[in-house]
Amino acid sequence: MEPVRRIVSRTVVLPQRDVDTDQIIPARYLKVTQRAGLSDALFADWRYDKDGRERPDFPLNQPKTKGAQVLVAGDNFGCGSSREHAPWALRDFGFRAVVSSSIADIFRSNALKNGLVPVVVDRDAHERLLATPGIEVTIDLETRTLSTEGMRVSFPLDPFARHCLMNGVDELGYLLAQSNAIAEYEEDACAR
């Protein structure tokens, strides 16, 4: 995994709350056997009209948001299913961080495994970010802060997750290194 230390980008704002994973990537796109190439399916039912053309009013389709790497979304982003296709599609589209006032558990866990930084900020900062789409923000993992003109807020990030993100460490490597402890546990469990 590519290390992430600092993200400097304009934002795209999706103000709806409770954006579920069926909106992030509808289930009909889950019939793939690879993880790459899902960007076209991202927010498919909101992004395209019935003829498959981009809806000009959808935030991701506006020319000024092209290339933005930070998605600011309403409360409880990513609720619903466990599909890791949701962060795969967001990453494939070019997003590197999602900012909200809360992020659903399984989505957050999946995001971390794909170099997509989940950033949970307080209500005031969240409201300000929702109200100012397109502003430039800096997300710094070292200091765990999100800053923009006139505002600097810190966000919680599990030390382990932060270490993995900043060093491009994947969790499977960490788990494989525990194999002795796992074998001991298995022996003990057998003996019980």
Next chain:
Amino acid sequence: MKGRTLFQKVWEAHVVRPETVDAPAVLYVDLHLVHEVTSPQAFDVLRERGLPVRRPERTVATMDHSIPTTPGAARFAIADAQAAAQVRRLEQNCAEFGIELHGLDSQHQGIVHVIGPELGLTQPGRTIVCGDSHTSTHGAFGALAFGIGTSEVAHVLATQCVLQRRPRTLEVRVDGRLRPGVTAKDLILAVIARVGVGGGAGHVIEFTGSAVRALSMEQRMTVCNMSIEAGARAGMIAPDDTTFEYLSKKPRAPKGADWDKAVARWRALSTEEGATYDRSVAIDGSALEPMVTYGTNPGMALPVGSRVPDPAEVPDSAARASLEKALRYMDLRPGQPLVGQRVDVVFIGSCTNSRIEDLRSAASVMRGRKVAPGVRVLVVPGSQRVKQDAELEGLDRIFTAAGAEWREPGCSMCIAMNGDQLAPGQYAVSTSNRNFEGRQGKGGRTFLASPLTAAATAVTGRIADARELLR
């Protein structure tokens, strides 16, 4: 010493490495369930790294999400090339890595959360994971069961472990006696409406109280299944005689002296006197009504006799915007009664409500009645076993005589990956778990309800209070 909760006991018994400030706990997984949609990329990780499956005997696979539920031989001929490739890939992966697979030709095939319990693989005190958020279903047995992503599926295949921060606990206590016509589905919809779709985040719910104790195992599974719809990691119910009675007849449950030892161990799992939860919510079970959703998340639910809420009366602006958006999508007017809303489709199935008791419940309303003109009704049993049992009881003939479709097991119209789907703009009453936009087909509109309400809607063509028909 302070007593321990059910969750605490199961968690602590599976810690390989305790969590520290710097690292999450390494948690051992007793049972890993696998299906075709969230596993192919995980097996690829093993191949890329040249890793074996650490404990193949602890993983069991089936196919449910993308397979046809077309009756007869047609279900073997998967027309969708991508779905067919996904199913073939699961067959290849299971063969290559030595994993037990209940494929389309198996008498045990079915929805992963239906077959785990019916095989007796789901047992109290176990840790159970699956690349599916409704893994919370298995918590009905006092297991700690939760959904994981595909990266974690690879973690479990390779190490039999997951990395987890210890969640907090939320007690949802439901006392009192459910009134006739009020079901487990209504109970959990009421809980989600109360807690909110994000209210359980970071928590494992333990359902307690006399109304929960009175539920059958299948009803408990319905309750725990939808814990995730309140945002919770998992839902759990302490095992008791109801649990042991259910398990005693299951093929993979311990037998003989092992059974007695297991029951003694399982009895000790209950939350102890003096144990505390991080949060608690109490609900009066005797006041519950049949519930139906009106919006685009499972928390937007009301008693069936209610009217569609008015956004103008919602003070919080984000909540108001969310309700307005939901009503626009659903094309419902504020103030309109839910009862009487016309529907196009009724879906009876899914890991929430596709077990034999659910089908009996729906059949009790449909027996001797006809599906309303213009309504399509799909009845999709949760597994081959459920299908067989239902046919032995004659439930299939009740459904088909009424004019409903009796189909093969699978997730079907709950997730609409296999061709079973709503057309844009259609309304459905569904016994499934998610009324998200497009969940049952692009542009489709879903009302979640119990099998009783679904059956009453099927025969009247409009959202109905089943109690009127049961009198």
